[in-house]
Amino acid sequence: MFLNLDQKPPQSVAAVDDSRISVTYGDIVSFAEEFRCVLPKRTLIFIMATNTIGSMLGYTSCLSDGIVPLVLSAHTEKDLYGHLRNLYRPEYLWIPSDMEREFGYERVFSSHGYSLVRTGLTPPDLYSDLALLLPTSGSTGSPKLVRHSYRNIEANAENVSRMFGITPEFRAMAILPMHYTMGLSVIASHLYSGATVLLCGKSMLDKGFWSMLRDGRATILTGVPYSFEILSKMRFFRMDLPDLRIITQGGGRMSDELFRACADYAARTGRQFIATYGQTEGTARMAYLPAELAQTKTGSIGIAEPGGKLSIVDDSGAETFEGEATGEMVYRGENVTLGYATCPEDLMKGDENRGVLHTGDIARRDADGCYYIIGRMKRFLKIFGLRIGLDEVEHIVKSAFDTDCLCSGTDDMLTVRITNPAIKDSVLDLIVEKTKLFHKNIEVLYVDRIERNEAGKAILNKQ
Structure with missing residues (x-):
């Protein structure tokens, strides 16, 4: 079984969530068997994930039963979800039960606050050792996935x-x-x-x-x-x-x-x-x-x-x-x-x-x-022959000042977004000192906040 879960002491507590619901290792094994009875074939499924017992049980069951999940946030933007669904054609979704009406598919099975629904789509063929799909880190609307064995x-x-x-x-x-x-x-x-x-x-x-x-x-x-x-x-x-x-x-x-x-x-x-x-x-x-x-x-x-x-x-x-x-x-x-x-x-x-x-x-x-x-390697600008690392500039600014920071730009202008309006001039002077760029090639902009995803990474198309 996945991660040898069936070899753990069955009475030991495996997980607890915010609702204080807990499951043992024996519960995980039993649920995977129940899931297999409901969905007995290898296919593609989307898990609309939350940090809950129901979400985790869907994941461990899929990996134990040979079902390939694409794990997405339950709060994925509708356009992105729709694009991924139409492109990859999952046969089933594992979704929070309170979102059933929103998705509108036939329920097959429900447990621990999650529901298995059938989409009616014909899934693609799957490589025999393909186990899991995740969006690439930092993807914003991209269908590019990482394939795990x-x-x-x-x-x-x-x-x-x-x-x-x-x-x-x-x-x-x-x-x-x-x-x-x-x-x-x-x-x-x-x-x-x-x-x-x-x-x-x-x-x-x-x-x-x-x-x-x-x-x-x-x-x-x-x-x-x-x-x-x-x-x-x-x-x-x-x-x-x-x-x-x-x-x-x-x-x-x-x-x-x-x-x-x-x-x-x-x-x-x-x-x-x-x-x-x-x-x-x-x-x-x-x-x-x-x-x-x-x-x-x-x-x-x-x-x-x-x-x-x-x-x-x-x-x-x-x-x-x-x-x-x-x-x-x-x-x-x-x-x-x-x-x-x-x-x-x-x-x-x-x-x-x-x-x-x-x-x-x-x-x-x-x-x-x-x-x-x-x-x-891809987050560098070359301004008048000077190679400017955007990550490095962000690090310099955040280490020196109490501010969030995001850098972007072109090959003639470095744009620095900060969330503390009182330090604009000081930030500009520091970057000039550290990078040797001219003042005219740097713009420091104040923004209320820098939009970040749940993992803390900047969402570049929302700045």
């Missing part, structure tokens, strides 16, 4: 379990959305380890979030930089949370100030802060900074996760695995996904990546073998 998901779960030393006593606070690759990684790695997942769909500004964190006795909390920015403002680092052992971060680069705050908090309280790096194309996690290096390697993503290997390909095309170097970071491991899909015919494709992922990230490797992400 069963081994990709299992390898990620095994690697993350080893990386954090997860045991059945762990209680993971799952605040990242289930349709986000890191959110699924939290669920899979802890279920693989026989631990308990605390599925939280509440905002961090909601009392229910804090109630679950404390009363649920969470031992590990995973967030993205945006999560920790909010937690910091809510004085998280001063709170008494006796059960919490590990805080771990992924999903993009933190400001150096926030990174140090997390590292210092962990050192001061006897906890661990573990920064990680990953992509949807690598089944979420690919690198981590060992906790003992958190205070001395600020901003580093560390080393390859257990079972993986990192390298750098420099501008000349030379690939190296050790020593100081800068260039595109490459990852090798069993968690590297099969490839992309942009049309239904692609769902019959096999393993195109063969365990090697060219990340598209520019990284620096120091003399100790630790990696630092500098920026994306």
